[in-house]
Amino acid sequence: xxxxxxxxxxxxxxxxxxxxxxxxxxxxxxxxxxxxxxxxxxxxxxxxxxxxxxxxxxxxxxxxxxxxxxxxxxxxxxxxxxxxxxxxxxxxxxxxxxxxxxxxxxxxxxxxxxxxxxxxxxxxxxxxxxxxxxxxxxxxxxxxxxxxxxxxxxxxxxxxxxxxxxxxxxxxxxxxxxxxxxxxxxxxxxxxxxxxxxxxxxxxxxxxxxxxxxxxxxxxxxxxxxxxxxxxxxxxxxxxxxxxxxxxxxxxxxxxxxxxxxxxxxxxxxxxxxxxxxxxxxxxxxxxxxxxxxxxxxxxxxxxxxxxxxxxxxxxxxxxxxxxxxxxxxxxxxxxxxxxxxxxxxxxxxxxxxxxx
Amino acid sequence: xxxxxxxxxxxxxxxxxxxxxxxxxxxxxxxxxxxxxxxxxxxxxxxxxxxxxxxxxxxxxxxxxxxxxxxxxxxxxxxxxxxxxxxxxxxxxxxxxxxxxxxxxxxxxxxxxxxxxxxxxxxxxxxxxxxxxxxxxxxxxxxxxxxxxxxxxxxxxxxxxxxxxxxxxxxxxxxxxxxxxxxxxxxxxxxxxxxxxxxxxxxxxxxxxxxxxxxxxxxxxxxxxxxxxxxxxxxxxxxxxxxxxxxxxxxxxxxxxxxxxxxxxxxxxxxxxxxxxxxxxxxxxxxxxxxxxxxxxxxxxxxxxxxxxxxxxxxxxxxxxxxxxxxxxxxxxxxxxxxxxxxxxxxxxxxxxxxxx
Numbered sequence: 001x002x003x004x005x006x007x008x009x010x011x012x013x014x015x016x017x018x019x020x021x022x023x024x025x026x027x028x029x030x031x032x033x034x035x036x037x038x039x040x041x042x043x044x045x046x047x048x049x050x051x052x053x054x055x056x057x058x059x060x061x062x063x064x065x066x067x068x069x070x071x072x073x074x075x076x077x078x079x080x081x082x083x084x085x086x087x088x089x090x091x092x093x094x095x096x097x098x099x100x101x102x103x104x105x106x107x108x109x110x111x112x113x114x115x116x117x118x119x120x121x122x123x124x125x126x127x128x129x130x131x132x133x134x135x136x137x138x139x140x141x142x143x144x145x146x147x148x149x150x151x152x153x154x155x156x157x158x159x160x161x162x163x164x165x166x167x168x169x170x171x172x173x174x175x176x177x178x179x180x181x182x183x184x185x186x187x188x189x190x191x192x193x194x195x196x197x198x199x200x201x202x203x204x205x206x207x208x209x210x211x212x213x214x215x216x217x218x219x220x221x222x223x224x225x226x227x228x229x230x231x232x233x234x235x236x237x238x239x240x241x242x243x244x245x246x247x248x249x250x251x252x253x254x255x256x257x258x259x260x261x262x263x264x265x266x267x268x269x270x271x272x273x274x275x276x277x278x279x280x281x282x283x284x285x286x287x288x289x290x291x292x293x294x295x296x297x298x299x300x301x302x303x304x305x306x307x308x309x310x311x312x313x314x315x316x317x318x319x320x321x322x323x324x325x326x327x328x329x330x331x332x333x334x335x336x337x338x339x340x341x342x343x344x345x346x347x348x349x350x351x352x353x354x355x356x357x
Numbered sequence: 358x359x360x361x362x363x364x365x366x367x368x369x370x371x372x373x374x375x376x377x378x379x380x381x382x383x384x385x386x387x388x389x390x391x392x393x394x395x396x397x398x399x400x401x402x403x404x405x406x407x408x409x410x411x412x413x414x415x416x417x418x419x420x421x422x423x424x425x426x427x428x429x430x431x432x433x434x435x436x437x438x439x440x441x442x443x444x445x446x447x448x449x450x451x452x453x454x455x456x457x458x459x460x461x462x463x464x465x466x467x468x469x470x471x472x473x474x475x476x477x478x479x480x481x482x483x484x485x486x487x488x489x490x491x492x493x494x495x496x497x498x499x500x501x502x503x504x505x506x507x508x509x510x511x512x513x514x515x516x517x518x519x520x521x522x523x524x525x526x527x528x529x530x531x532x533x534x535x536x537x538x539x540x541x542x543x544x545x546x547x548x549x550x551x552x553x554x555x556x557x558x559x560x561x562x563x564x565x566x567x568x569x570x571x572x573x574x575x576x577x578x579x580x581x582x583x584x585x586x587x588x589x590x591x592x593x594x595x596x597x598x599x600x601x602x603x604x605x606x607x608x609x610x611x612x613x614x615x616x617x618x619x620x621x622x623x624x625x626x627x628x629x630x631x632x633x634x635x636x637x638x639x640x641x642x643x644x645x646x647x648x649x650x651x652x653x654x655x656x657x658x659x660x661x662x663x664x665x666x667x668x669x670x671x672x673x674x675x676x677x678x679x680x681x682x683x684x685x686x687x688x689x690x691x692x693x694x695x696x697x698x699x700x701x702x703x704x705x706x707x708x709x710x711x712x713x714x
Binding site (some may be wrong): 003005007009010011012013017018021022025028030031032033034065066067068069070072073076098099102103104185187193194195216218220221222223224238239240241242243244245321323324 | 360362364366367368369370374375378379382385387388389390391422423424425426427429430433455456459460461542544550551552573575577578579580581595596597598599600601602678680681
């Protein structure tokens, strides 16, 4: 039976992925040396695809890691000597703070309930080195306003800013010049198999890591930022990377750039509106995030209460796989990913099924 | 044109990989949740495949990381508070030691020339916490005798032993009970696309990491050994892993177990003999490693001198891709991978081509 994954990652594969994988196999891409010119060309193409799609400034560096979780660790290791500040409104923001604690850094946190956005601008200690934001909380379906992030940055010019855009890139239209580190993984909106993280770094972020390194501090080894950047300049990675993921990402970026990012964003906006409108007007099931301004356009959380398991099972019988709620909401909510791999028709089919419940 | 990769990683894909990938796509394996029962079953199957193929003791733990390079880093971070000892006879042993230095550990090293094996048993400082061996130097084509490793272990009962088997697993028949950490990556003898590392840990290795953690030391965050092991017990990983790699590895392990490890090892021995015999009897081109006891059976290095580039190009015209020499030997040597994905016929074709030079 045909299945459509509305799950927020791993997610529905982008429609061209199967074709790209087939061609990659035929052309022996997954056997070539990661030091060959052919690989360097693939790497360069992927980086160029990212620069074009996301409008990344010339002086920013793009590096590959294994996951967004690794990106969280490397950023703390490399940018924070002592103190980080964390905006926490869900499980992934919390995880990032916990990583900083495990790495023996001092953390300050503003934490608000699951499903809510930040209203107040908190006072941030003057010696904070890195302020960490989760742009789109995959756990709760709350997205931050980029203007809010910029405002915090402006009020704290000495601190660097890092933004987790795991489940919002490339939907989020971010002004990189105001941010020092942005990261995401490829199994969300890019519709790839999981296994690759992408970090985009400002000159100031790299400078800070180099400064800590020169001070003799331990900023990690093969994946410290200076090492990552040095190898990226050569269109390579220090370790043997997942050539498959870098290749597939490059191909999907070509497809997305052909379609144009404006069109992709418009489509996602339209589909999000369809979904939210339906549930706002539904008497039984409501969007979890009450305040419309806080709602994510890419991960839509619906409270189904007692009916959750039953509805999930009925949808699955029709080949429609939705995500469960996160953590404590596992059995009372579902999460619907509004990612580019899911089409207008798929959304209509899902909504029509919901009309029956 | 059909190509055969005799390169030592990324390498020729195991013959069934394309089929497994196709089925994985058809069954939507790369979209399923990494918290689902389906994923846990896949994970468990892969672990069981490893236990069976490699005869891993019941009380040892198997965990997944992104690469062998990551394994090197995590082992130093988690097992070495102060001092590690490194057997270096090539680029990968050297890299491991450099990682320990970058992580601010004190390292002791015995370093011998490229292409040679260790003859003497060095005196190892009594406060050494981890002794690091590269079983098979992918850079130089030298393999250590496992008895040599066991002897060092016996003479230093307080230190833990870690062995890099990147380009020898599962050919190497290792007695896990005498080793505390063994790791490899999947793009070598397992014939998979690059992007996954496997670590096998003794109870003592995990105990040491837990002890350092309890002392309040920084042993890393999401991928520290206690965290890796905790999640492995649940047949999961803390981060979203490369489901694709864990799935493919499980499938190739099924194939290898069906074939039987004894048969795989015998075939590799026979093919290694064919290659070494040919070059030992060749007047122009000789194996780089002179001492037969030091020779790797899985990565065979041949000195071609001035002819290297010309011969590599001529072989490539026939679809035969051999690896270049490593580092300073890039333009004077080739490396021939004798991995399970390369068949008897492929070896004959390669040797027949060499008869023309």
